[in-house]
Amino acid sequence: MGGKSFKDILWKIFRFVFLGFMALISVGPLVWIVMSSFKSNKEILSSAFALPTSLSFNGYKAALDLAPIFKFYGNSVVISFTSTLLNILIVSMAAYVLARYTFKGSTFITLLLSASLLVPTSALLMPIYKIMMGIGMFDTRSGLVLVYAALGLPTSLFVFKSYFQGIPKELEEAAYIDGAGFYRTFFVIVFPLAKSGLATGAILQFLTSWNEFMFGLVLTKSTEVRTLPLALNYFTSQFSFNYTAMFAALTMVILPSIVIYVLLQEQVTTSMVAGSVKG
Amino acid sequence: MKTKKVMATVLSAVTALSMAGGMATTVKADDVTEITFPTSWVGVSVNTEWFQDRLEAFNEEYGDSIKVNVEEIAGDQNYVDKLKVLYSSNSLPDTFSTGGYNLIDSMKDQLVDLTDYVDDDWKKLATDACWDVNSRDGKIYGIPYTRQVIGYFYNKDLFAQAGIEKPAKTWDEFFEQCDKLLDAGITPLSMDTADSGWVTSLMLGAMIGESDEGEQFMNTMLPTDYNTKEFIDAATRIQTMFQKYTTPDAVGGKYENAASNFFMGQTAIIANGPWMISDFYDTSMVEDGFADKVGTAMYPGDVMYNSGKIGFNVASKDEKTLDATLTFVKFLTNEESQLKMLEITGDIPAMEGLTSDNVKPLVNEVIANGDKAAHSINDFQSLWYANVVDEISIQYPLLAQGEITPEEFAQALTDAAQKN
Amino acid sequence: MKVKKWKLASFLLPCLLLFALIYLAPMCMVFGSSFFEWKAGGVFKFIGLDNYINAFRNDARMLTALKNTGIWVVLQSVVHVMLGTVIAFMLSKRKKGWKVLRTIYMIPNVVSAAALAVIFLNVFNAQYGIINSFVKTVTGKPFMKNWFFDQNSAFITVTWSWLLYTGMIIILVLAGVLSIPEDVVEAAKIDGATDMQINMKIRLPLIRTIIGTCEILAATSMLREFELIYLTTNGGPGDTTLNLPLYLYKTSMTDNNYGYANMMGVILIIAGVIVVSAINRLFKMNEADY
Numbered sequence: 001m002g003g004k005s006f007k008d009i010l011w012k013i014f015r016f017v018f019l020g021f022m023a024l025i026s027v028g029p030l031v032w033i034v035m036s037s038f039k040s041n042k043e044i045l046s047s048a049f050a051l052p053t054s055l056s057f058n059g060y061k062a063a064l065d066l067a068p069i070f071k072f073y074g075n076s077v078v079i080s081f082t083s084t085l086l087n088i089l090i091v092s093m094a095a096y097v098l099a100r101y102t103f104k105g106s107t108f109i110t111l112l113l114s115a116s117l118l119v120p121t122s123a124l125l126m127p128i129y130k131i132m133m134g135i136g137m138f139d140t141r142s143g144l145v146l147v148y149a150a151l152g153l154p155t156s157l158f159v160f161k162s163y164f165q166g167i168p169k170e171l172e173e174a175a176y177i178d179g180a181g182f183y184r185t186f187f188v189i190v191f192p193l194a195k196s197g198l199a200t201g202a203i204l205q206f207l208t209s210w211n212e213f214m215f216g217l218v219l220t221k222s223t224e225v226r227t228l229p230l231a232l233n234y235f236t237s238q239f240s241f242n243y244t245a246m247f248a249a250l251t252m253v254i255l256p257s258i259v260i261y262v263l264l265q266e267q268v269t270t271s272m273v274a275g276s277v278k279g
Numbered sequence: 280m281k282t283k284k285v286m287a288t289v290l291s292a293v294t295a296l297s298m299a300g301g302m303a304t305t306v307k308a309d310d311v312t313e314i315t316f317p318t319s320w321v322g323v324s325v326n327t328e329w330f331q332d333r334l335e336a337f338n339e340e341y342g343d344s345i346k347v348n349v350e351e352i353a354g355d356q357n358y359v360d361k362l363k364v365l366y367s368s369n370s371l372p373d374t375f376s377t378g379g380y381n382l383i384d385s386m387k388d389q390l391v392d393l394t395d396y397v398d399d400d401w402k403k404l405a406t407d408a409c410w411d412v413n414s415r416d417g418k419i420y421g422i423p424y425t426r427q428v429i430g431y432f433y434n435k436d437l438f439a440q441a442g443i444e445k446p447a448k449t450w451d452e453f454f455e456q457c458d459k460l461l462d463a464g465i466t467p468l469s470m471d472t473a474d475s476g477w478v479t480s481l482m483l484g485a486m487i488g489e490s491d492e493g494e495q496f497m498n499t500m501l502p503t504d505y506n507t508k509e510f511i512d513a514a515t516r517i518q519t520m521f522q523k524y525t526t527p528d529a530v531g532g533k534y535e536n537a538a539s540n541f542f543m544g545q546t547a548i549i550a551n552g553p554w555m556i557s558d559f560y561d562t563s564m565v566e567d568g569f570a571d572k573v574g575t576a577m578y579p580g581d582v583m584y585n586s587g588k589i590g591f592n593v594a595s596k597d598e599k600t601l602d603a604t605l606t607f608v609k610f611l612t613n614e615e616s617q618l619k620m621l622e623i624t625g626d627i628p629a630m631e632g633l634t635s636d637n638v639k640p641l642v643n644e645v646i647a648n649g650d651k652a653a654h655s656i657n658d659f660q661s662l663w664y665a666n667v668v669d670e671i672s673i674q675y676p677l678l679a680q681g682e683i684t685p686e687e688f689a690q691a692l693t694d695a696a697q698k699n
Numbered sequence: 700m701k702v703k704k705w706k707l708a709s710f711l712l713p714c715l716l717l718f719a720l721i722y723l724a725p726m727c728m729v730f731g732s733s734f735f736e737w738k739a740g741g742v743f744k745f746i747g748l749d750n751y752i753n754a755f756r757n758d759a760r761m762l763t764a765l766k767n768t769g770i771w772v773v774l775q776s777v778v779h780v781m782l783g784t785v786i787a788f789m790l791s792k793r794k795k796g797w798k799v800l801r802t803i804y805m806i807p808n809v810v811s812a813a814a815l816a817v818i819f820l821n822v823f824n825a826q827y828g829i830i831n832s833f834v835k836t837v838t839g840k841p842f843m844k845n846w847f848f849d850q851n852s853a854f855i856t857v858t859w860s861w862l863l864y865t866g867m868i869i870i871l872v873l874a875g876v877l878s879i880p881e882d883v884v885e886a887a888k889i890d891g892a893t894d895m896q897i898n899m900k901i902r903l904p905l906i907r908t909i910i911g912t913c914e915i916l917a918a919t920s921m922l923r924e925f926e927l928i929y930l931t932t933n934g935g936p937g938d939t940t941l942n943l944p945l946y947l948y949k950t951s952m953t954d955n956n957y958g959y960a961n962m963m964g965v966i967l968i969i970a971g972v973i974v975v976s977a978i979n980r981l982f983k984m985n986e987a988d989y
Contacts, residue, residue: 015789019789019800022804022863023800023803025863026804026805026806026807026864026866027803027806028822029806029810029814030810032821033810033814033818040563041539041564042539042565045535045536045542045543046543046545046827047827048821048824048827048828049821049827049829066322066323067321067322090717091714093711093714094711094713094715096710097710097711098711101702101707103707109711111972111976113714113715114915115722115726115968116718116721117916117919117923117971117975118919118922118923118967118968118970118972118975119722119725119726119964119967120925120944120947120963120967121923121925122925122944122948122951122952122960123947123951123960123961123964124721124722125364126367126368127724127728127729128721128725130368131721131725133368133370146720146721147721149717150717150718150721150722153714153717153718153721155916157714158915159871161908161912162875162908162911162984163874163875165908166875166878166905166906166908166909182703182706183706186710196874196877196878197874200870200871203870207808207809211809211811211812213811217352217360217361218364221317221350222350230353232353232813232814233322233353233354233357234321234322234323234353235322235323236323236354236535237323237324237325237353237355238355238378238474239325239554239555240324240325240558241323242323242563243535244563250814254809254811254814258806258809261802261805261809262802265798265801265802265870366739367957385739385740385955386739386740387740388740472848527843527845528824528826528827530848531845531848531932665953665954666949666954669933669953672933672935673932673933673935673936673937673938674935675936676845676848676849676935676937677850677935677937680849680936682850682936683937699954
């Protein structure tokens, strides 16, 4: 018995150190960014890991002066939210059909859709630019919403599909017996049950849209529709830089996405607890 | 419940924001010609203030007939990347300026041949060297507005501490001075390898350009053979510099790291152009009074980068927009604009003899050095293939660590150049 | 239960349309142009399979890029997914602080690649980086390893920048484990199974499809990984950290050799289809759990 508890203690220590180390390397970057936003350029470049000598908000002021951050902020929020909603709605419908029904070509459709996981962004740029020009969605928020919803398509598809597969079929069959139709069953019975999976997909989709840079650059041209990641480049150019402002802007970009993540995550947990009671 | 409240607040904020965004409408008159001009002169870019000033002046004068749609693209690399996407789908903007990065050779099939539009009066606004850099086979593809005049800066205090009186006249003397600095506990050189290894490559080019053959090599458009004696000798000395005379963060370092080491007085020498001078006065970067400690120098053998620089390229698709575009470009490159450029950024005008009392003395010293130089060379970024410039940056670390010889370094660049 | 075909189709259609617009049409362009010599300056000529033949016969850099991509795919789908799963199982005990940890582990996924690159360059900086300072303090000797740009350490340093950041795997697996019905586990406990046995024999098989999903996402992310390498080592020193997506980017954006670049795009898609099919088979992704 004594040996076992010794092993238990060792295991506990190991787990503590392991989880602690992982936490440290995960939270480190964030702390460093926030810390750097209060330092001067001199301090950042000469002693990157020293604490700031004074708590100055000059970086934030400079960031707002140098780049149209607020305008970009609004766009990022609108575009990320809309593309997340769009993505969840249409991908979950497809994922449901592919998870539940086998028909001629269903495997092919799954494979085809998953091919979108594999296309390198740099190869997509030029064709998508041409397509967006062609259908008149160049330089619009809707164009970006469409592209971002598509960028998250494969990830959402896999996530949703695996969660739908985990939901017992009996519940749906019971619904059918009660006389509910196909659409009703999906939206009223299945959708709520898969909430934790849907929220997980939503988090990933939101982060994809929030941080995407290259399409945001290529598919827009006016400041009116541009997104936040583009603002970060206002602070470094070939021969000049303002690191303080850059880190201040980064802090302003990152913190809201963490808040949104925590909110959505809360949703996942609540629904899971509810789910396990039912199950 | 709490979550819902937060979401509701966020959503109403979103609605308010998007409505505010939609309110900006533009009034358009019939006889206004619209032209497009994407620019990276935004944010911290050296040229931001100058461009704002010039755009305002232009709108005041021509606002009734020409509307310039400015697309802000922050970051030089993003700017070039976007232009390449536009090029590959045949939709280049009316005009653009990359600030030295050579896009003429890869895009000239879509650029307007400007030879017929540039008359003798216009030609006077820039030196012949400037027009040469912007021409291919006698056809003009770009309108210059600045010249490239680059030597190196040194820290007078640190030189004095090491007992050095004035900048070296030969490379042997230069390396002796480096040894003296080392003996005095000072790291001699700021160097970098990231991006194009700008600071380092300036040194490399200056060493190549010391001899007549080398000078010729440095003035060759798109060289494809780097296996020359001058190049390999210079690469050998660069290897020594990496191994003995620079900071540990030089390998892999960016321009920012190299600049910062010089700003903090941790290195004594940095190669760079006059646009850097305004930073010597910026107290968020340097100690107060730093600018007084800085001296300017020609490279040993009286070598200076003294050349034209690629200017505005034009890609308008019809006569009407072309006219408007040329009016715009002419305005941004006229005498007044060039003078303002000198005063605001310290960049040297394309036109000969344009001076102002309103510039920092160090800028004038650089110009004077340029006029005295025995060997005038071009910078690598505007003359070499883009993939060679990229290759340099990933081969420098190997050269620095002795993983490859200078000969292999030359061969790697030759291989890259011949891919084009 | 029999559902009318058109109803199923109506569910699939929006997704397929979006796919066709954003992926299928571009993929066709990529595929088609991979058989052309297509360069800047208006060169556009059909050359059949020459791009493919050149890539495997004469392009040493291409083979290095392929090799590196392969190593990273394997590392990511084995080490990365395993690590994330282990952490998720630890958190699933809901010991004090598990929610906070779950959020913390996700932070690196929230921060954009551009910011992460700046951070890593500083952490591994030879002169003032945190790693070297730490080694110096512990050993008392000056330590100047240039992690990212020394040929011997560059690969492992770049790998570090994503291998240990398993936030996405954690939330996927955790959501799966937590939604396993309590009674299944309870029954096993009554039978006297140890915690380890329950994890290995009951929980893990039950979330098989989710682990499979993680495998697919992890493996394919390495077939697209680009930004972090580009912004730190840019493939260097030499070709040490060059992978196929980065080589594709350079070929297209720096060499302006679009046909050759698109050939690499096709190779990447083929490699991806192989990887995804293999994982699908291995994890029996098309069979339902219940």
